[in-house]
Amino acid sequence: MKAEIITIGDEILRGEIVDSNKALLAERLRRLDIECHYQSSVRDDRRDMRDAFRRAVERSDVVLVSGGLGPTRDDITSEVLAETFGRELLLDAASLESIRVFFQRIGREMSQANRKQACFPSGAEVLPNPAGTAPGFALQEAGTLVFCMPGVPRELGQMMDEQVLPRLEVACEKALAASTAGREAAGKPVVRARLLRTFGMGESSLEEELADIARDGDVELGFRTTFPDNYLRVVARAASASEADNAIERVVKRIHDRLGPLVYGEENESMAQVVGRLLAECGKTIALAESCTGGLVAQKITDVPGSSSYFLGGVVAYANSAKVRLIGVPESLLAEHGAVSEPVVRAMAEGVRERFRADLGLSVSGISGPDGGTPEKPLGLVFLALARGEATHVDHFVFPIERSRHRTLAAQVALDWVRRSLLGLELTGPSLLRQRGGGPSPGAPRS
Amino acid sequence: MKAEIITIGDEILRGEIVDSNKALLAERLRRLDIECHYQSSVRDDRRDMRDAFRRAVERSDVVLVSGGLGPTRDDITSEVLAETFGRELLLDAASLESIRVFFQRIGREMSQANRKQACFPSGAEVLPNPAGTAPGFALQEAGTLVFCMPGVPRELGQMMDEQVLPRLEVACEKALAASTAGREAAGKPVVRARLLRTFGMGESSLEEELADIARDGDVELGFRTTFPDNYLRVVARAASASEADNAIERVVKRIHDRLGPLVYGEENESMAQVVGRLLAECGKTIALAESCTGGLVAQKITDVPGSSSYFLGGVVAYANSAKVRLIGVPESLLAEHGAVSEPVVRAMAEGVRERFRADLGLSVSGISGPDGGTPEKPLGLVFLALARGEATHVDHFVFPIERSRHRTLAAQVALDWVRRSLLGLELTGPSLLRQRGGGPSPGAPRS
Numbered sequence: 001m002k003a004e005i006i007t008i009g010d011e012i013l014r015g016e017i018v019d020s021n022k023a024l025l026a027e028r029l030r031r032l033d034i035e036c037h038y039q040s041s042v043r044d045d046r047r048d049m050r051d052a053f054r055r056a057v058e059r060s061d062v063v064l065v066s067g068g069l070g071p072t073r074d075d076i077t078s079e080v081l082a083e084t085f086g087r088e089l090l091l092d093a094a095s096l097e098s099i100r101v102f103f104q105r106i107g108r109e110m111s112q113a114n115r116k117q118a119c120f121p122s123g124a125e126v127l128p129n130p131a132g133t134a135p136g137f138a139l140q141e142a143g144t145l146v147f148c149m150p151g152v153p154r155e156l157g158q159m160m161d162e163q164v165l166p167r168l169e170v171a172c173e174k175a176l177a178a179s180t181a182g183r184e185a186a187g188k189p190v191v192r193a194r195l196l197r198t199f200g201m202g203e204s205s206l207e208e209e210l211a212d213i214a215r216d217g218d219v220e221l222g223f224r225t226t227f228p229d230n231y232l233r234v235v236a237r238a239a240s241a242s243e244a245d246n247a248i249e250r251v252v253k254r255i256h257d258r259l260g261p262l263v264y265g266e267e268n269e270s271m272a273q274v275v276g277r278l279l280a281e282c283g284k285t286i287a288l289a290e291s292c293t294g295g296l297v298a299q300k301i302t303d304v305p306g307s308s309s310y311f312l313g314g315v316v317a318y319a320n321s322a323k324v325r326l327i328g329v330p331e332s333l334l335a336e337h338g339a340v341s342e343p344v345v346r347a348m349a350e351g352v353r354e355r356f357r358a359d360l361g362l363s364v365s366g367i368s369g370p371d372g373g374t375p376e377k378p379l380g381l382v383f384l385a386l387a388r389g390e391a392t393h394v395d396h397f398v399f400p401i402e403r404s405r406h407r408t409l410a411a412q413v414a415l416d417w418v419r420r421s422l423l424g425l426e427l428t429g430p431s432l433l434r435q436r437g438g439g440p441s442p443g444a445p446r447s
Numbered sequence: 448m449k450a451e452i453i454t455i456g457d458e459i460l461r462g463e464i465v466d467s468n469k470a471l472l473a474e475r476l477r478r479l480d481i482e483c484h485y486q487s488s489v490r491d492d493r494r495d496m497r498d499a500f501r502r503a504v505e506r507s508d509v510v511l512v513s514g515g516l517g518p519t520r521d522d523i524t525s526e527v528l529a530e531t532f533g534r535e536l537l538l539d540a541a542s543l544e545s546i547r548v549f550f551q552r553i554g555r556e557m558s559q560a561n562r563k564q565a566c567f568p569s570g571a572e573v574l575p576n577p578a579g580t581a582p583g584f585a586l587q588e589a590g591t592l593v594f595c596m597p598g599v600p601r602e603l604g605q606m607m608d609e610q611v612l613p614r615l616e617v618a619c620e621k622a623l624a625a626s627t628a629g630r631e632a633a634g635k636p637v638v639r640a641r642l643l644r645t646f647g648m649g650e651s652s653l654e655e656e657l658a659d660i661a662r663d664g665d666v667e668l669g670f671r672t673t674f675p676d677n678y679l680r681v682v683a684r685a686a687s688a689s690e691a692d693n694a695i696e697r698v699v700k701r702i703h704d705r706l707g708p709l710v711y712g713e714e715n716e717s718m719a720q721v722v723g724r725l726l727a728e729c730g731k732t733i734a735l736a737e738s739c740t741g742g743l744v745a746q747k748i749t750d751v752p753g754s755s756s757y758f759l760g761g762v763v764a765y766a767n768s769a770k771v772r773l774i775g776v777p778e779s780l781l782a783e784h785g786a787v788s789e790p791v792v793r794a795m796a797e798g799v800r801e802r803f804r805a806d807l808g809l810s811v812s813g814i815s816g817p818d819g820g821t822p823e824k825p826l827g828l829v830f831l832a833l834a835r836g837e838a839t840h841v842d843h844f845v846f847p848i849e850r851s852r853h854r855t856l857a858a859q860v861a862l863d864w865v866r867r868s869l870l871g872l873e874l875t876g877p878s879l880l881r882q883r884g885g886g887p888s889p890g891a892p893r894s
Contacts, residue, residue, distance in 0.1 A: 011671050013483045015473025016642075016680075018465060022488070026462025036460045037495060040487035041469070048484060072654070072670070111655060133651075152672070195463075204580075207519065208558060223519065224458050225599070233463075288763070294749025295742035298763040302741025305817050305850060313769035315762050316735070316745040322760035322803055326773065356769055370752050403752060 003029050004038040004060035006052050008067035008077060009151060012041045021066045021156055028160050032168055033191075034062060044074040050084045057085075057144045062168065064160075067151030069134040071113040077148055078137070082121035085141050089119045095126055095135050102133055127163040131155045138167060145171055189218075189237040192244035194252060196232040197265040199416055200430045203230050209258060219251045228409045228430070229271075232263075261425045264416065271415045272300040278422040279310035286418065287356030288314030289327050289348035291339060291365035292382060296411045312356040317348065327351035340365050340377055346394050349385035360421070361387035364414050368406040382410045386417050386427065393417070397429045450476050451485040451507035453499050455514035455524060456598060459488045468513045468603055475607050479615055480638075481509065491521040497531045504532075504591045509615065511607075514598030516581040518560035524595055525584070529568035532588050536566045542573055542582050549580055574610040578602045585614060592618055636665075636684040639691035641699060643679040644712045646863055647877045650677050656705060666698045675856045675877070676718075679710075708872045711863065718862045719747040725869040726757035733865065734803030735761030736774050736795035738786060738812035739829060743858045759803040764795065774798035787812050787824055793841050796832035807868070808834035811861050815853040829857045833864050833874065840864070844876045 005025050012019045019041060026036045037060065042048040049068075056063040068077030082089045096118035103110040120126060120137045127136035127149070134150040136159050145168070149159045198206065203225045207214070210232070214221040222233035234251050238244035256263055265274045279286060288298050298314040301307050315326045320339055323329040328351040333343045345365045353361025366382025373379030378398055385394040399409050409430070417427045452472050459466045466488060473483045484507065489495040496515075503510040515524030529536045543565035550557040567573060567584045574583035574596070581597040583606050592615070596606045645653065650672045654661070657679070661668040669680035681698050685691035703710055712721045726733060735745050745761040748754050762773045767786055770776040775798040780790045792812045800808025813829025820826030825845055832841040846856050856877070864874045 010669070012470075013473060013486060014477055015470040015475070015483070016671065016678075017673065018467040018470040020465040023459075023462040023465040026460060028462070030461055036462070037492075038487065038489060039460060040485065042485060045484075071651070074669075108652075111651075204518070204558070205555075222457070222521075224463065226464065231463075233458075287769075290742075290745075294754070294758075295737075295745025295761060295763065296749075298737075298742025299746045302743075302763070302765065303851065303854075307741070308765050311741075312766040313762065313764045313773065314742060315760065315773065316742065316749070317760045318749065318755050319759040319803070322734075325802055326760065326762065355772055356766070404750065407750075 001034045001061045002059070003034045003036045003062040003064065004056045005036060005040075006056060006063065006065045007039075007041045007151070008044060008049060008065065009041070010043050010074065012067075013043045021151065021153055024153060024157055025064050025066065025160060028165060029062075029064075029168075032165065034168070044068060044076060046076065046080055046083075049077070049080045053081060053084045053146075057141050057146065061144055063144055063146045064164070065146065065148045066156055069117065069136065069148065069150045071111070071117055071133065075116075078116075078120055081139075081146070081148065085121070087121040087123060087139075090122050091115075092118050092120055092126055092135075095120075098128065098135070099133050127159055129155055129159055131158050136163065138164070189239065190241045190244050191235065191237050192241065192248055193233060193235045194248050195267050196234065196252065196255060196263050197269070197271075198230045198232060198259060198262045199228065199264050199271065199412060200262050200428065201230065201259070202430075206230055206232070206259075210255065213251060213254050213258065217247070219247050221251070227405060228412045261420060261423065264419060270300075270304075271412060271419070273304050275415050275418045275422075276301065276304045276307055276310065278419060280306075282422055284359040284422070285310050285312050285356075286360040286362060287312045287352045287358035289323075289352035289361065289363040290314060290316050291318060291323075291348075291363075292368045293364045293366075293407050293411045293414070294318065296407050297362070297364065297414050300411060300415065312358050315352055315355075323348060327355065338377065340367055340381060340383060342383060342394050342396065345383035345385040346387075346392050349387035349392055349394075353387040353389075359389065360418060361385075361392075362414055362418060363387075364410050366406070366410055368410070369403045380406060382406070382413075384410070384414055384417060386421055388421060393421075393427050395427065395429065448481045448509060449507045450481045450483045450509040450511065451503045452483060452487075453503060453510065453512045454486075454488045454598070455491060455496060455512065456488070457490050457521070459514075460490045468598065468600060471600060471604055472511050472513065472607060475612060476509075476511075476615075479612065481615070491515060491523060493523065493527055493530075496524070496527045500528060500531045500593075504588050504593065508591055510591055510593045511611070512593065512595045513603055516564065516583065516595065516597045518558070518564055518580065522563075525563075525567055528586075528593070528595065532568070534568040534570060534586075537569050538562075538566050539573055539582075540565075542567075545575065545582070546580050574606055576602055576606055578605050583610065585611070636686065637688045637691050638682065638684050639688065639695055640680060640682045641695050642714050643681065643699065643702060643710050644716070644718075645677050645679060645706060645709045646675065646711055646718065646859060647709045647875065648677065648706070649877075653677055653679070653706075657702065660698060660701050660705065664694070666694050668698075674852060675859045708867060708870065711866060717747075717751075718859055718866070720751050722862050722865045722869075723748065723751045723754055723757065725866060727753075729869055731806040731869070732757050732759050732803075733807040733809060734759045734799045734805035736770075736799035736808065736810035737761060737763050738765060738770075738795075738810075739815045740811045740813075740854050740858045740861070741765065743854050744809070744811065744861050747858060747862065759805050762799055770795060774802065785824065787814055787828060787830060789830060789841050789843065792830035792832040793834075793839050796834035796839055796841075800834040800836075806836065807865065808832075808839075809861055809865060810834075811857055813853070813857055815857070816850045827853060829853070829860075831857070831861055831864060833868055835868060840868075840874050842874065842876065 022039045042052045068075045100110050124137040124139040129135050132155040136149040138147050147164045149156050218237045220235045224231045236244040236247040295316045317323040329347040337343050348363035349361040363385045369379045380398045380400040383396040469486045489499045515522045547557050571584040571586040576582050579602040583596040585594050594611045596603050665684045667682045671678045683691040683694040742763045764770040776794040784790050795810035796808040810832045816826045827845045827847040830843040
């Protein structure tokens with residue numbers, strides 16, 4: 001089964017938005033083992049849309065379309081699709097009624113413009129949209145399955161999950177059979193994959209480090225950077241599913257042996273989720289004192305549902321006076337060493353641990369820029385401390401990168417320290433960016 | 448000039464990443480008034496790439512390619528491009544040397560794999576990449592300009608700005624002349640656009656509210672939702688640039704008159720930037736007490752460079768004990784009313800204002816979910832308070848939306864309160880989501 005995704009909208013082509021819908025749909029297709037061969041985006045333009053629809057039906061078995069189903073004048077997906085394949089555009093009374101009910105429910109009147117949202121190409125099957133006014137639809141054209149869905153990501157996701165995937169599953173039953181059990185029977189290779197998340201080593205070092213493993217028979221290793229992480233994708237092709245799974249297991253074990261704690265998680269589990277899981281498992285609590293990261297670490301931790309069971313709170317101590325009054329950093333320390341220093345960051349971690357009565361106190365203080373560097377304390381300098389009761393670990397790094405990346409990287413190192421601490425590992429920083437005891441190195445790699 | 452963008456990489460087609468490069472490139476093209484007609488993505492696959500290159504050169508005047516220039520085996524852009532257009536692949540000694548120097552600078556040895564990054568199709572002009580190892584290149588094929596750039600967003604952005612845009616500007620001189628001064632002379636319309644950012648009214652209400660303005664002669668109004676904001680794009684076509692500018696000015700004024708403070712900013716200025724600018728202008732400082740937003744408001748405020756001049760700090764008081772110890776909320780209030788209540792959120796704002804000695808104290812406490820709702824305090828309930836010395840304003844809302852959207856919306860209302868307060872306006876919440884005094888309304892619109 002060859003799939004293709006088409007998203008529609010002037011705002012995409014103008015670069016006004018980053019279109020995340022294509023990734024959303026492609027990821028869902030992968031769950032059914034359907035490979036997406038093409039993704040394209042066209043403007044709200046009749047000719048461009050018609051060309052895209054025609055080409056897609058010619059070359060693909062499944063076409064997912066998103067956008068252009070709204071009530072406004074430039075929403076012309078249904079109309080153009082009907083036109084392209086010589087179908088009539090018909091009003092669906094049931095859909096019109098649901099749209100009317102939707103507006104009633106939110107206490108407003110349906111406008112005339114919404115009528116067109118109840119019109120579909122003849123032969124199409126309407127896909128309900130409980131989250132919005134725009135229903136979607138499915139139709140079959142020259143053997144190709146075409147699904148049209150709204151462009152609002154939340155509505156799209158729900159319709160894809162509840163309406164399209166089940167239909168695809170049924171329609172692809174044969175193809176699916178061929179791709180797993182069927183492939184086995186037919187002697188075609190079965191494909192399995194696993195994603196490993198690493199933090200602390202640059203992409204090319206990683207690639208060199210794993211060069212021999214990358215060439216392990218039928219297992220392929222893919223590398224991908226999502227700052228500040230590097231992901232490894234292990235893909236295995238084998239005659240049977242169990243063989244493929246075994247091959248992946250074997251390679252994953254070799255990677256773990258080689259990289260050790262650099263691998264922090266798998267698949268969709270973020271660093272903050274790993275940290276949260278470990279804190280919950282150990283029954284430990286944490287409190288934060290953030291300066292340069294300005295609440296970013298707290299935000300990442302509290303992004304995880306259930307974080308209130310281990311996260312007691314934090315202080316964003318931007319001003320020095322806040323460090324003194326809220327966390328109890330002695331004024332003399334600030335006067336003598338400055339806010340970005342070993343003694344102050346230590347006092348911050350210990351102070352916040354004590355005030356929140358937490359098991360762990362974590363602090364970050366640095367110079368994220370764009371201004372504020374001096375010859376002794378260069379732009380990019382950052383101190384971290386983790387107070388654990390028995391002892392407080394403190395270290396510093398220089399990350400010569402721009403402000404928002406600096407904050408992101410510092411926050412990730414901080415979270416990684418908590419992870420390492422809970423696993424009884426040494427607390428380190430990203431190897432390539434570590435610049436002990438000194439000035440900025442303009443030549444340091446930036447990713 | 449018709450432009451087209453092609454991004455290359457299996458990870459895009461698999462939906463493992465949201466490809467922001469297309470938006471990056473399209474936005475840059477718009478700066479030169481070059482319209483992007485097509486965006487597509489293909490896998491690291493020879494045939495798919497060849498088809499995409501051929502079609503692009505046939506239908507477009509400018510083709511921007513991103514990705515596939517790395518050192519690994521699946522990076523085949525240069526090779527396939529050479530093949531597609533019958534060119535040889537030649538080693539460029541100067542590029543090889545710069546790659547060698549790049550590795551030297553970061554204290555590592557160049558690997559053999561990097562050699563291929565110095566190979567380009569014959570006739571290509573090499574585009575240097577100061578931020579990474581992969582140089583790009585430009586070539587002309589059948590009258591079409593093709594630019595190949597790396598897929599790493601930072602490297603891509605820099606190469607686009609420093610290498611491609613200047614070349615495009617020269618190459619497009621004629622087309623550009625035709626599009627502005629030239630268009631005037633030739634009697635063709637000149638196009639001008641402006642983006643207005645609004646917060647507090649749903650997209651369809653906004654559209655109804657502005658229905659008459661949307662049909663104002665040669666001015667077109669576009670609507671776009673980027674949760675929790677709604678953007679208005681005012682596009683004017685006129686015989687001369689000054690006429691177009693005047694038309695935009697006239698319509699923007701009408702929109703401001705109609706919507707009042709719902710319009711909070713223009714173009715790229717975020718709500719946090721607007722708030723920061725106003726705080727700096729008024730010479731006021733702010734401190735935060737966050738519960739359900741968990742540091743998100745602090746993170747947004749400190750994302751703005753220079754925020755240390757007005758942001759003193761904040762407390763993320765997740766645990767009740769933190770509210771008592773760090774902000775001085777009386778235990779009796781928490782016991783009597785609970786953490787999500789009018790008296791507690793008021794005490795949080797006033798407490799944090801006093802402890803940080805700030806002009807403004809802002810607090811948020813709510814139930815973002817996924818658990819924690821009761822019949823009296825439903826999931827989605829959120830209280831906000833803004834302490835301003837003379838008085839503290841408190842209000843509450845119910846946003847029946849999922850956790851991360853709840854946090855995002857609550858944070859935006861909080862920031863909007865600060866903006867409104869500094870402008871002497873009434874403090875309100877998003878009109879459609881306001882649910883005074885009560886239970887959740889499952890039918891409330893969700894965007």
